[in-house]
Amino acid sequence: MAFNLSFDRSKDHTYALQLANNIKLAFAQELAGKEIKFSVNDESAKPELTVAGTDFRLFNTNAILRYALNDFEGLESPETHFAVSSLEAMLYHPSAPQEHVKETVSKALENYLKEFQEPLSATSLITFANAYALSPETLESKFQKLPASLSKALSAAKSYTPRLSSSFKR
């Protein structure tokens, strides 16, 4: 089966939201099971996974990452709830007060990213991606040495997320 992956270059999304989405997609690309080989579709600006010859399509990057890793554990866990309802929800609200953002990222580090070691679950990767996109410098100082596969994915995600001049205002 041919899996086509589009990275997030959507003009409707902030830089941070694009970055979170692209980190998850790059993790999916890097850590997917052997049965999945992705082709990158540069035509589309919206994050998406499609499978040629089927009507299967995912537009949500958390779901794409879980699908690639075949890891659906913890969908109802407090960590998933926090990662999506608190961290990710903030990515949709770029005007959220910075103090609130910092506090939420700190909570993620204290409660869920303390033991960020391989093998990593999809839930941990989603928490990491959302927290990183909200505060790259905080996560970079906390995790100075990431597993090689994650560092590679992180670099790829950044290259898929061109920083626009307007995004420097944050």
Added chain:
Amino acid sequence: MSVLIEKFKSLSLSTELNKEQLAQAAQWESVVKSGQIQSHIDELNLRLRDHSFILGTLVPTESDTVVFESVFPLIKDLIASSKDVKGHYAKFRHILRWIAYLQELLEIPNNDQLEINSDLELPREVI
């Protein structure tokens, strides 16, 4: 756990989900949890155009209930506040069909239900 989820669980409509359906469940639950259901209403209508229920199952799943809980008040408000009722019926016809089924299944009290006018003549859908 919300009252609707409890109600759904009590119906014991369990379905074995495959990997693609689990991914759909993860997708729609993420949309709801991140507060983005409103911006995905068109996407939901499209999904329900091609499938009876969100995960493409033969019976509703908990994901239908989770999404229903968020979408139901939005659609109700949209229909109640709009002058273009027919236009909204046409645009969200598949969501309305799904709501009509779920509000009965989940025993939403009559006075809270969305009153759906099944006699409204809608323009043919262009796919």
